[in-house]
Structure formats: C-alpha cells, structure tokens
Amino acid sequence: MNELIMDQVEEVAGLFKAFSDVTRLRLIKLLMDGRKPLCVNALSNKLGVTQSAVSQHLRILRQAGLVRGERHGYHVHYSVERTRLQQCEKLFHKTFSRALNASE
Numbered sequence: 001m002n003e004l005i006m007d008q009v010e011e012v013a014g015l016f017k018a019f020s021d022v023t024r025l026r027l028i029k030l031l032m033d034g035r036k037p038l039c040v041n042a043l044s045n046k047l048g049v050t051q052s053a054v055s056q057h058l059r060i061l062r063q064a065g066l067v068r069g070e071r072h073g074y075h076v077h078y079s080v081e082r083t084r085l086q087q088c089e090k091l092f093h094k095t096f097s098r099a100l101n102a103s104e
Helices: 003-019 022-033 040-047 051-063 082-102
Strands: 067-072 075-080
Touching (some): 003 082, 022 051, 022 067, 040 075, 051 067
C-alpha cells in the first residue's frame, strides 16, 4: 500500500474513534439539527447526560475537527464543522471505494 493510502487509513481510523460513541453521534446530530450553536448546559439537558460527560465528548470531537466552540461571555457555544463532515464523507469514500471496486 502506498504511503498516501496508509495516511488516509490512519486518518479514517482516528475519525472512527471520534464517531465510535453513541453520545458523540447524538451530539453531532443535535448540533446539526439545531438552528443555532448550543452551550454545554443546553446539550447536557437535551441529551440527559452530565455536563462533565458532554465536555469530555466535545473535547474528542474538537480534536477530530468535527465541532468548534465560540466563546460568548461565560459560555462556549458549539456547532458542527460541516465542511469537515463533508471532508470525512469524501475521505471514507475515497479510502474504501478502491477496495470495494477491486473486489468486484
């Protein structure tokens, strides 16, 4: 396998780790469906999980570039990085479509 494909596979593996938790998937879905960014307290209330858990999940999603936070006074409001999600979709397709097409 060439080096570029190996790098893509490693990036996809990192993204799968970020997507591998139900609460993180629910966070992404909630932020995508909303009309405005939400703070940890609002996300916690909507998901029924502790603020601490939401913060930990948001940290992982931020590290993967899937969400961003913007400070408004004392609160940080989070939103989905839609461009990054589109890049993820393309990366998944690019990485695996070759293998799927080769097996046909």
